Amino acid sequence: MTDQPITTSRYGRRDALKLGGLTVSAATFLAACGAGRTGDDAPGRIGFAPPIEELEDFPIDEAVFLRTASSLELTAVAVYEAVLDTGLLDDDLTTLVERLIEDHQMVADEMGELTESVGGVAWECTNPWYMSRTVEPLLAAVLDSDNPLRDIINTAVVLENIAAATHQTLAIELQDADAAAATLAAAKLESRHSAAIVALARGAEGYVNPLIDGDGDAPVDADGVPYKFSIMNRFGSTGQVELVAGAPDENGVRQTFIVQTPSLNSWIYNELEPTC
Amino acid sequence: MTPKGHSPVDLDSAAPATSRRGLIGALGAAGLAGAAALSIARPVSAAPTSPTEQDKVLLRQAMQLELTAEALYRTAVDAGLTDVAADLAMVFAENHVTYADKIAGGAGFSADTRNDEIFELLEPAFATSDAQAFAEAAIALENTAAATHTALLPEYVSREARKLTASIVVVEARMATVLTHFGDSASSLDDLFISDAEPLDLAAGAAS
Numbered sequence: 001m002t003d004q005p006i007t008t009s010r011y012g013r014r015d016a017l018k019l020g021g022l023t024v025s026a027a028t029f030l031a032a033c034g035a036g037r038t039g040d041d042a043p044g045r046i047g048f049a050p051p052i053e054e055l056e057d058f059p060i061d062e063a064v065f066l067r068t069a070s071s072l073e074l075t076a077v078a079v080y081e082a083v084l085d086t087g088l089l090d091d092d093l094t095t096l097v098e099r100l101i102e103d104h105q106m107v108a109d110e111m112g113e114l115t116e117s118v119g120g121v122a123w124e125c126t127n128p129w130y131m132s133r134t135v136e137p138l139l140a141a142v143l144d145s146d147n148p149l150r151d152i153i154n155t156a157v158v159l160e161n162i163a164a165a166t167h168q169t170l171a172i173e174l175q176d177a178d179a180a181a182a183t184l185a186a187a188k189l190e191s192r193h194s195a196a197i198v199a200l201a202r203g204a205e206g207y208v209n210p211l212i213d214g215d216g217d218a219p220v221d222a223d224g225v226p227y228k229f230s231i232m233n234r235f236g237s238t239g240q241v242e243l244v245a246g247a248p249d250e251n252g253v254r255q256t257f258i259v260q261t262p263s264l265n266s267w268i269y270n271e272l273e274p275t276c
Numbered sequence: 277m278t279p280k281g282h283s284p285v286d287l288d289s290a291a292p293a294t295s296r297r298g299l300i301g302a303l304g305a306a307g308l309a310g311a312a313a314l315s316i317a318r319p320v321s322a323a324p325t326s327p328t329e330q331d332k333v334l335l336r337q338a339m340q341l342e343l344t345a346e347a348l349y350r351t352a353v354d355a356g357l358t359d360v361a362a363d364l365a366m367v368f369a370e371n372h373v374t375y376a377d378k379i380a381g382g383a384g385f386s387a388d389t390r391n392d393e394i395f396e397l398l399e400p401a402f403a404t405s406d407a408q409a410f411a412e413a414a415i416a417l418e419n420t421a422a423a424t425h426t427a428l429l430p431e432y433v434s435r436e437a438r439k440l441t442a443s444i445v446v447v448e449a450r451m452a453t454v455l456t457h458f459g460d461s462a463s464s465l466d467d468l469f470i471s472d473a474e475p476l477d478l479a480a481g482a483a484s
Contacts, residue, residue: 099465168442177430184426184442188449189469195450196468199457204360207454208367230454231367234374236446 058269063120065170066111066179067268069186071127072166073108075135076159077101078126082139083152096200100156100193104163107186114179125276129266134259141246141255147223151245153201157228158243158259160194165238166261187236195230206230225254327383327434334428335383335437337478341424342376342444343390345369345417348402352414356405360458365410368418368451375444382436391478411459418452419473427475 045051058064080101083089089097112122126135142151167187174180198206209229210219218226225244240260248254327335349369357365373387380387401413425445432438453468455461462468 096465099469103469164446168446171429171442172435172438180430184429184445187442187446188422188426188471191446191449192453192469195453196457196465199454199468204458207360207364207458212367230457231447231450234371234447235378235440236443238443 056271058271060267061120061270062118062174062176062179063115064267064269065174066115066118067120067123067270068127068262068266069166069170069183070108070111070115070123071125071268072130072163072262073104073111073186074124075126075130076104076163077108078131079135079139079155079159080104083156086143086148086152088148088152092200096197097156100160103189103193107189110182110186114176114182118176118179120270123268123274125274127262127266127268128275134257137255138243138245138257141257144247145245146247147225150221150225153197154225154228154243154245156197157194158241158257160190160197161232161237161241162259162261164188164190164194165236165241168236169238169261191236198228198230202227209233223248224252323433323435323438325435327432327437331432331434331437332383332385334431334478335379336385337391338425338428338441339376339379339383339385339387340389340391341394341421341476341478342372342379343387344395344398345372345421346376347390347395348398348417349414351399351402352404352410355403357407357410358405359407361407361410364455364458365414368414371447371451378440382440394476408459408461411455411461415452415455415459415461416473418448418455419471420476422448422452422471423473424475424478428478 080097084094084097084101112124115122138155142148142155145151164187167183167190171180171184171187174183206227207230209232210216212231212234220226226242238261240258243257243259244254245257246255346369349365349372352365353362353369376387398413398417402410404410404413422445425441425448429438429441429445432441449471452471456468
């Protein structure tokens with residue numbers, strides 16, 4: 001308690017609320033009195049921000065699906081080439097990664113041919129959205145990791161899973177019979193890639209996710225990084241995939257990357273100019 | 277890695293087996309291939325969501341194949357598999373019965389009948405406690421199941437049947453790869469990544 005004198009205000013909080021309410025009511029009344037007004041009915045803007053540009057509504061057709069498939073395959077090639085450049089892989093892993101590059105390039109070429117067969121222009125570059133939003137920060141985290149080899153293997157598994165999920169989805173969406181068959185074949189190949197990477201890296205421990213029925217906490221390694229498994233789910237999942245990678249920060253927290261199958265922001269539209 | 281041996285479930289008697297992966301060809305690969313050649317590309321956007329009557333005929337055969345696979349894995353477990361082999365057999369049996377249930381649920385019938393002809397054909401290979409022999413038999417089964425669903429997929433009219441089939445095929449491919457690794461059956465990466473298994477002609481061998 002203090003001996004300070006208590007000062008009183010002429011207007012209390014209730015008075016202020018009343019006054020504010022009266023002002024709003026009066027403004028509403030005056031606004032309602034206006035009739036036949038014309039002009040822009042968009043919400044008002046404050047400050048000097050540039051006007052919002054309407055995005056073009058580009059069509060998504062068979063060629064867009066296949067161009068996007070090519071772009072993901074070539075993104076995988078770029079990631080694996082970067083992994084080879086690290087010099088961290090032993091001979092067996094180098095052989096495996098070289099084979100993965102070969103397979104992804106083969107699928108990319110096939111998707112390119114199919115793009116042209118449905119009247120589109122083959123896409124021969126990586127996917128700019130995935131490269132800037134996911135791959136570049138992910139590779140930076142991996143190179144800075146306290147266990148880069150583990151992160152490389154987990155990255156490869158996620159990459160294969162997302163590529164397989166994309167092809168699994170496209171196999172249903174594509175109307176062209178050849179294209180649908182080719183994407184389903186790619187989904188199987190990349191599912192096998194993913195399963196083999198884990199099996200070769202972890203042996204029998206990595207065969208089946210013990211949480212295949214979805215109960216309990218995800219098993220993690222000594223550093224708290226979730227394990228990957230050859231068979232994560234009973235059915236082929238097309239949901240997003242999480243990847244924990246990189247060195248822990250001062251709080252012991254590692255970066256989590258969320259990777260999803262392509263959507264509106266990552267399709268390779270027919271109108272998109274090559275980025276390579 | 278060890279060289280590939282000849283599988284005890286090689287059923288291809290009409291022509292020389294080119295590899296382990298073509299093992300179940302005697303059941304009639306030509307049937308589905310012929311049907312697939314006659315299929316017409318359908319606009320997916322116009323496809324019905326739920327299985328059509330035509331889909332249900334094929335889905336019933338697919339369901340029976342899945343229950344057959346489940347029964348074969350249970351046979352192997354009952355024969356005395358142990359350790360990792362037994363674990364794999366139990367999980368894979370559960371996978372296949374789940375597929376059968378899902379197929380049946382979507383199509384509106386019960387998952388209650390296996391394909392006895394295929395079961396009797398493959399049962400001797402699965403009635404083993406030898407892990408490597410089990411792996412060989414199961415690799416052939418998974419690759420053949422994946423090939424069969426792959427051949428069926430373009431025949432389905434409905435979106436639901438196609439979507440479900442695609443989600444099964446990719447895991448059957450994974451199971452084959454895991455079994456190949458487990459059985460030490462890969463002489464090269466090709467054996468882990470590639471299958472030349474032929475689809476089954478389920479119409480010829482399916483119990484009605």
